[in-house]
Amino acid sequence: MAPPLLLRALSLLFLLPLVVDGSVLGRKAAAGGRVGREIESYAVIFDAGSTGSRVHVFRFDENMDLLYLGDDIELFVQVKPGLSSYADDPQKAANSLIPLLEEAEGVVPEELQPTTPVRLGATAGLRNLGEEKSEEILQAVRDLFQNNSLFEYKSEWITVLEGYQEGSYLWVAMNYLLGNLGNRYSDTVGVVDLGGGSVQMAYALSEQAAANAPNISIGGDPYVTKQLLNETNYYLYAYSYLNYGLLAARAGILEAADEPYNYCMLGGYTGSYEYNGEVYNASASPSGSSYSKCRTETIKVLKINETCAYEDCTxxxxxxxxxxxxxxxxxxxxxxxxxxxxxxxxxxxxxxxxVTPSDFEEATKMACKLSLEEANVTYPNVAEEDLPYICMDLVYEYTLLVDGFGLEPSQEIILVTKVEYGDSYVGAAWPLGSAIEVVSSQSTQSLAMKNLRRLWLQQ
Structure with missing residues (x-):
């Protein structure tokens, strides 16, 4: 018969929950951590986006607070182009990640690499390739991580993110950094994330509102998921609009034009635009860009007036x-x-x-009055390849906020690229949410095993 203490340990092991969706989280503390801790965990998260691939490395203490990696609170490195640019060469796609993998290996102690999870989440770029080609690329990445790395690897960790996951992870990351997790849902913040291929919105609902969420057809992403975070249940609305990211929207607006030119392009520009293997005419009209005509085309592309089966629609x-x-x-x-x-x-x-959406409108009206030559002088910080589209991009962003998501033009919103965390800043991006999920899950299991070993040694 097993000793009583061993039975207690086994009971502890099986009673502790398997944590999913980051359900064990410490309260946000000052981002110190230059002094060694008894327990620390790392996570390596690859963001395979439509415009490029990025690696994020995070280090957590036993309370799930972020610790420094040398002088920085996170490692962030990126390469271009994205995996989807290698649609016909999966091995070349995987090999494009080797420099990022080497950077991650350089900051995670070698003895901890076998217990450090490595994940890759692909977003709209691979979603648009179709299942066959995207799976070939992902398998090449799986082989790379398994054979060329010491990091803890599971095949299911290398995947195309479901649309709602991308928004959910960003929501978790943002509210974690702001110290909101554990608060009432009404004291959290919502997020909107405009990528190249898709745009996401996520925010917390009341339990009653979540109960009234419409049913999803078989195989569709759920509108609402229930998540336990810092001992608090949240009902999280998250939706990803595929093909409504900024670069994808350009293709849609150019394709929708009834003329051999487009009123969203800056005057004086003649050329074409390539997106997802398709080429579109991107020449400006003889009279240049027009704010009002570009708005009309953009509203058409957003399908604002499409029939909606629900009471409230975007x-x-x-x-x-x-x-x-x-x-x-x-x-x-x-x-x-x-x-x-x-x-x-x-x-x-x-x-x-x-800012407010009206700030976007004001900037848009100014941009759409300019020729390409004038814009080159006015906007020295806009990349040369983006400059002809600056009227279109701003019109789309304003229209998306006001007509798409239904914000009042005067509503205050916070534009964000990084969030203050202790005495440092962390990038506002979904990989932190993914890292919190995987590390917190492993931390609970590790704690159970640690307690089991401690009680075993007492025999």
Missing amino acids: FGGVWSGGGGDGQKNLYVASFFYDRAAQVGFIDSEKPNAL
């Missing part, structure tokens, strides 16, 4: 989640921040800025 017949207190404070990231900083209506030296 665009394209998608349920909006109904709004509510969890959406009243919005943090808006990625291309929204980038374009605002590049055209100068926010300070690019600051990690966030309080």
